[in-house]
Structures are given as structure tokens and as C-alpha cells.
Amino acid sequence: MTLYRSFEKTTPIIDGHAHMGAFRNFHVPRNDAQGMVERFDEVGIDVACVSHHAGISADFRYGNTQVLEAVQRFPDRLIGFCVVNPNYPDESAAEIERCFASGGFRGFKVHPELHGDYPLDGPGYEEMWRYADANRLPVLSHSYAGGDSLKTFEDVAKRYPGASVMLGHAGLDLGLDNAARLVERTENIYLDMTAMQRHCGAVELLASRVDPARLTWGSDSPFIDPGPILGAVALADIPADVRSAILYDNLARLLRITVRDGRIEDSA
């Protein structure tokens, strides 16, 4: 009888794109930190970078506070990604200061689509970009059809070379070949494969076309269950060292951490 072949985990797994909380548009069971960590345990995720659904919709200060509390509760499992709402630029500086002073945040997450198609290179994001540039932080931005062009991602990446720009969903809606070429001609853009892994062959194709050191993955949990998303990388038909780069090495480098014996440690 043919039986399922279990995945043999060889490195810690860092999830670079996760959320938290309820969402207006659909039912999200067990969307709090406890529910997420329990599911991470089942699928094998050691550490996840989280931003809050409230942050990318109605109230970014409330959302960041929820993340801050979750990170304090699970300091070796969750890393906060600060959300700013570009429609309230006067609040950005204080909110950024508040988040990063807490010690639990190591990057930014923005969702221009849910904030009114606000352009990624608009003035409402300038405070974030300056901070990320100065502090060598990753900035993960959602990408989508009709949203920021790859040229816009390229422009901000060049303008803020200290920041690492994570192109959300690997620019799935903007053309994979174009996204791959964008990586080739920039130094600090990474393709965040979140959710696109569900497409058959997506992981294998990206791994063969793009420098594996520039690929990251994320579950989009709890927007999506992490099982099918992680599985598409864990069981992908790719070399073992490429899998390790995607699941751990690249995000550890961007976040400047090492995950060892269940703990998050600062690295250089």
C-alpha cells in the first residue's frame, strides 16, 4: 500500500508573513496568539512574524498593541511587524517609536490595498521607510493587481537601501518573470512567496529562476491555515539547501536572529 511520506524537518522554520485577529469578511477560527501557536506546533513552525488584522484595517494602534502583548506572551515564538496607516501620517513616528521601544518588533508590514490603495512610495509611508532604512529592517508589503507596480517596489528599494523590501506574494499578480528580473537588478528585494505556494509548481519554479537567497515564505496565518502553505514548501521538489534557505536561513538573516533550542537569539 502507498502511504504518505512524512516531512523530515532539518532546520527551524521561520514564517515571515503571518497575521492575527478576526477579519470582517469571513470567519477566522482561533485567530488569537494561543490558537495560532497551537497550530504552528502541529505543522512545525518555530517562529512567526505577525501583524494584526486590525492594524491593516481599522485601527493600527490597537492592532500593534495586540501584537505587542502576543509577543510578550510568546517571546520565542512570535516577532512583531509594526503596521502604520499611511492615511494618518502624523501618528506614524510616535507609533513606530512605541513599537520598537518594546523590543518585540523587528520589521514592518503594510497593506496598501486595505488602506485605500495608498501608494507605497507616498508621503504617508515616508516615516516608516526612513526608520527601516536607518535600522536595517525588513518591510513587507502586500502586492496585488491594480496596486503598486514593480517599478514602485524598485524605486523604494533603491531609495532606502538599508531596508529589506519583501515583495508580498512574490508579485504574483504582477507577473512572475518580471518579479524575477526585479530581484536580479536590485540588491534588497526579496520575494515573499506567501499564499502563492498553493499554486502547483510555484515553489519549484521560483526556486529554479530566482537566487534562493532572495526567497522567503509565509503562511498568511490565520488568514489561511498554515498547513497547506507550509506543505507546499516542505514537500516541494527542490534541493534540500534551497528548502533550508527558504524556510529558515533567509528570514533569520533578514531578522538578524538565530533560532536555537526553541529560543530566539540576536545575531549580528
Add this chain to the structure above:
Amino acid sequence: MPDLELFDCNSFIGQVSVPRFYPQRVTASALRSEFDRIGVAGGLVTHVAAREYSPILGNDLLRDELSDDPGLTPCLTLLPTGTGELWAAENLLDELRQRGARAVRLFPSATIHRYPLDRRVIGDLLGVLETTRVPVLVDFDLGRRDEADWRALYDLAEAFPELPLVVVRPGGRSDRGLYPFLRNYPNTHIETGGYWVHHGLERISDTFGADRLVFGSGFPYWSLSGAAYHVATAGVSPEEKQLIGSGNLRRLLEGAHV
């Protein structure tokens, strides 16, 4: 992990017209190779041409191309009888027998075969299938933000209570319509690969029973790796996992009296 047998209710052979990331013609042997790589015992197989071009051609290609592999079981695609394009209701069982099929599939959405999922349109076929308990897989070809036609599904499940229905790719944003469907109509099921709700498999198992979940991938449109891992890591008991992985589909197929 205890041994887990997977049997895929939603796999295809053929050449996808828009292969976003997997530009390969999937033959029966290629499907078998991918199944073996992951450790999937077999599956219900539909032809890409039946979905993307015409069920008339696709069902014939399925008969011709599906190998003698006993693990690959044909799943025929139906059309409404009103236009006379495919089989009449009185010929349906003969076609199923001749083609070795014990399950059928519908693609009613406007982007695929475009017809109302309504008893006045498809009821004559569903009546035959209900009598013989042949599982019917309904696939709305949903995009990630689309919603199944739940009202149509409620009506059909009510009109044909003994008909085993499996909603393929019910979506990850569908619980508010899905839960009443599963709650009110006990002979209904969903495919796992297209149900990516957080803790969703666990919640459905706890609320409605693991016997309502049927493993499926959508390969080669969707990742078999992800679908398999999803079920393998589900937070349910080993017995429930085995039902989801293969037991439920095998039970449905064995219950078909073709």
C-alpha cells in the same frame, strides 16, 4: 506519525491551458509519479479537457488515456441534458458502467460550463445519481475571493437528500454559508485542498464530524504537496485523519451502486 493513506478526490490528467507555474502535460503516469513522490495511493481523476474544453471530448480522452493503474479511478464530467450535448438521463448509468466510473463532477460556474445549478436544469441526472448513490462533486471554480452558490447547494441538497454531494474547493472564506449547508444536509461533504480555513479541518471535524471531509488536491492546478501536508498535520485523531485522507471517499465510492 501513524501510517496515513491518502486518496485524492480532485486530480486531473491532461494539458492545462494556462499553467501558471507547472507547464507540463500530465499523463496518467506523470500523475502516478507525483502521487508516489508524496505518498498518495490514488485518486479520482478528471480530464483537463472536460473542464476547460468540452466534457464530450474530455470524458472520452479520460477513457483512452487513463492507464490500467487501479489506483486511478475515472470521474466523469456531466452537462445538463436539455441541449442534448451529452448523455440523456436514461443513458447515464450505462455510460458510467462502460467507463468504469463511480463518481461524477459538475462545473456549473459562468467561467466553465455555465448553467444554473438548479433541479430544473440538472435534476433529471441528479435523480438517477441519487437512486444509485453516485457521489457528485460540485466545483464552482472559485477564485480566492469568490463565494460558492450556497443557495443553489442548499436547494439541491434538500431536493436530493440521499445524493452524496462533495463541494470541491469550497474556499477559505466560506464558513458563513458552508456551516448551514453541513448542518442541515447530512449527506454533504467538502474537499480539503480548497478549504484553507485556519484550524478549519479541526473545526469541521469537531462540529460536524470528520466524515464530512474528503481529501483532495486539485493537482495540477493546485499543490498536491500542500494539500497532503494539510491533512497530515491536521489536529485531529489518527482515526479521523484516516477517514479524511481516504476512508470517506472510499466509503462514498463503495456506496455507489452503478
